[in-house]
Amino acid sequence: MFARHDLAHAIATQPKLAAVVLLSALLAYPWVGVDKTRWFGLLRGAVQSFRHGAQFGLEGYSKFSKQNRLWVCVDHTGSPEVMMSPMHLEEALRIDSVLLDAHKHISDLLAAKYTFGGYGVPLSLAAHESVLMRGVSKNLNAMTPAVCDETSHALKTYWGEDGEWHEKRIMAACVDVVGQITNRMLVGLPLSRDATFLGRAKRWSSVLLQTAWFIYMLPDFVQPLLGPLLAIPSIWCHHRALRMVIPVAQRRLDQRQRRAADASTSEWDEPLDYMKFLLEEGSDAFNHVFDRDATTLARATLMVNAAAFHATGLTLANLLLDVFSAPTSTADALRSEALAIQREHGLDSKLGLSKMTKMDSAIRESMRLHVLGFKAMHRYVKPKDGFTFNNGDHVPYGTHLSLPVLGRHLDETLYPNATQYDAFRFSREREENGAFYPVSEKTKSTRVKAAVNASPNHLSWGIGKSQCPGRFFAVDELKLIMAHVLIYYEVEHIPVRPENVTISSTSIPSLTATIRFRSRSTQ
Numbered sequence: 065m066f067a068r069h070d071l072a073h074a075i076a077t078q079p080k081l082a083a084v085v086l087l088s089a090l091l092a093y094p095w096v097g098v099d100k101t102r103w104f105g106l107l108r109g110a111v112q113s114f115r116h117g118a119q120f121g122l123e124g125y126s127k128f129s130k131q132n133r134l135w136v137c138v139d140h141t142g143s144p145e146v147m148m149s150p151m152h153l154e155e156a157l158r159i160d161s162v163l164l165d166a167h168k169h170i171s172d173l174l175a176a177k178y179t180f181g182g183y184g185v186p187l188s189l190a191a192h193e194s195v196l197m198r199g200v201s202k203n204l205n206a207m208t209p210a211v212c213d214e215t216s217h218a219l220k221t222y223w224g225e226d227g228e229w230h231e232k233r234i235m236a237a238c239v240d241v242v243g244q245i246t247n248r249m250l251v252g253l254p255l256s257r258d259a260t261f262l263g264r265a266k267r268w269s270s271v272l273l274q275t276a277w278f279i280y281m282l283p284d285f286v287q288p289l290l291g292p293l294l295a296i297p298s299i300w301c302h303h304r305a306l307r308m309v310i311p312v313a314q315r316r317l318d319q320r321q322r323r324a325a326d327a328s329t330s331e332w333d334e335p336l337d338y339m340k341f342l343l344e345e346g347s348d349a350f351n352h353v354f355d356r357d358a359t360t361l362a363r364a365t366l367m368v369n370a371a372a373f374h375a376t377g378l379t380l381a382n383l384l385l386d387v388f389s390a391p392t393s394t395a396d397a398l399r400s401e402a403l404a405i406q407r408e409h410g411l412d413s414k415l416g417l418s419k420m421t422k423m424d425s426a427i428r429e430s431m432r433l434h435v436l437g438f439k440a441m442h443r444y445v446k447p448k449d450g451f452t453f454n455n456g457d458h459v460p461y462g463t464h465l466s467l468p469v470l471g472r473h474l475d476e477t478l479y480p481n482a483t484q485y486d487a488f489r490f491s492r493e494r495e496e497n498g499a500f501y502p503v504s505e506k507t508k509s510t511r512v513k514a515a516v517n518a519s520p521n522h523l524s525w526g527i528g529k530s531q532c533p534g535r536f537f538a539v540d541e542l543k544l545i546m547a548h549v550l551i552y553y554e555v556e557h558i559p560v561r562p563e564n565v566t567i568s569s570t571s572i573p574s575l576t577a578t579i580r581f582r583s584r585s586t587q
């Protein structure tokens with residue numbers, strides 16, 4: 065049984081969830097990484113999960129998830145999480161957002177109340193979904209030339225074009241490039257090339273994540289006391305970046321107002337960027353808070369940096385490490401594909417990017433093998449009397465449900481040689497069936513294995529109601545960067561892929577790993 069201290073700890077960290085009731089109900093399920101017989105079992109489990117989160121995930125998946133059983137582990141704050149099996153997932157997807165809260169976790173994780181809420185009107189991260197899906201994703205055709213142009217510029221800026229060999233830390237080689245390209249879509253020229261702005265936006269994204277992490281670690285009742293204080297550095301960094309976006313937002317609102325006043329004489333073509341989509345697709349979701357308020361419009365635009373900078377930067381770093389540590393034939397095949405697409409369509413064509421079948425597979429495979437988070441689909445049970453799955457498993461109100469990603473992604477029955485990076489694992493079938501285009505009955509079945517697709521067997525984008533709405537943009541961005549790197553740079557083969565670093569339930573590329581490259585004369 066749990067020691068008294070564990071109950072006290074649970075009550076302290078989860079007062080709203082009636083922790084005692086929750087804990088006693090969860091005792092019915094097997095626990096992984098927590099010794100229920102020892103004093104401070106939950107706290108010990110929290111400390112253990114910090115170092116061994118990946119192992120616990122794999123153990124629970126093979127012992128229980130594969131037998132369609134729920135199991136429990138604790139996160140690094142000592143709060144219990146109920147891990148679902150594939151069978152429970154099927155049911156959870158049917159009731160997602162009706163009976164389950166899909167957005168609480170990400171806003172808790174980012175301490176949104178103190179970080180995003182600390183500057184004025186609180187802005188919801190989930191509200192970006194409609195802007196990204198109906199605005200950005202639907203307009204990728206028209207946006208690709210600008211994103212391609214920015215990719216070329218960003219690589220020349222950060223990777224150079226002098227033909228000399230350079231060695232860079234992998235993270236530095238990726239995050240700056242991704243930051244510039246993403247900001248072309250967000251704030252456009254000239255700000256996307258302004259080193260001061262990019263430095264401030266990057267600093268803010270990093271400080272935000274660190275601040276939020278500390279606040280998230282605090283028990284619920286301490287957060288309102290310390291949260292506003294701890295958030296000060298993040299608010300300060302945000303303010304410095306925001307000051308540079310507000311004039312752009314103000315100009316946009318003025319121009320739109322002038323056009324509305326006299327549409328017949330206005331010759332202004334509104335740039336196709338995030339601000340436009342926020343104003344056109346996001347107004348309802350954001351309760352029209354920025355229709356006349358440049359500061360709030362600028363804040364909503366800047367906010368996406370937090371989601372995009374690091375997730376895409378880390379994914380690109382994993383991808384480069386995987387591709388250039390694989391046998392050299394992998395990079396050669398990707399380069400041939402990129403050159404063929406360049407000849408047929410140009411790299412600035414969305415159709416061309418869609419035809420990069422091998423690259424698409426290399427991205428999906430890297431995301432399968434090197435997930436950023438070991439848990440996905442974080443949900444909280446909404447009904448006051450809890451929820452009972454069809455097989456009788458009951459989870460009380462407030463239960464934190466989640467999925468063990470690593471076990472699924474490394475399941476040999478789904479992915480033979482699962483621990484190997486097999487870049488063309490997903491494209492082989494597609495090539496036999498005729499890639500993605502033209503769309504036909506035959507190609508439909510293989511399109512589900514495209515890099516943008518979240519599925520119960522591939523959880524790197526999350527799944528269900530809150531799956532990443534930026535994934536269409538992110539995959540195109542990754543393809544563009546990789547195609548440019550392969551065509552215009554020579555990258556030294558990496559003999560042994562540096563191991564990723566695991567912190568609690570996250571994994572990041574080694575901070576000391578480097579990459580050596582030089583520009584080719586074809587620049």
Ligand code: HEM
Nearest residue numbers: 190192371372375376379441525526527530531532534538
């Ligand atoms: C390869 C890069 C990326 C990865 C691996 C990634 C992954 C994720 C994951 C796992 C989630 C959480 C899903 C969940 O809670 O179930 C998420 C949420 C989100 N992502 Fe991404 N993401 C990436 C790039 C981007 C980009 C480029 C954007 C924007 C342009 C973006 C915007 C968002 C937003 C707004 C959310 C919150 C959605 C919500 O709460 O409803 N992401 N992302």
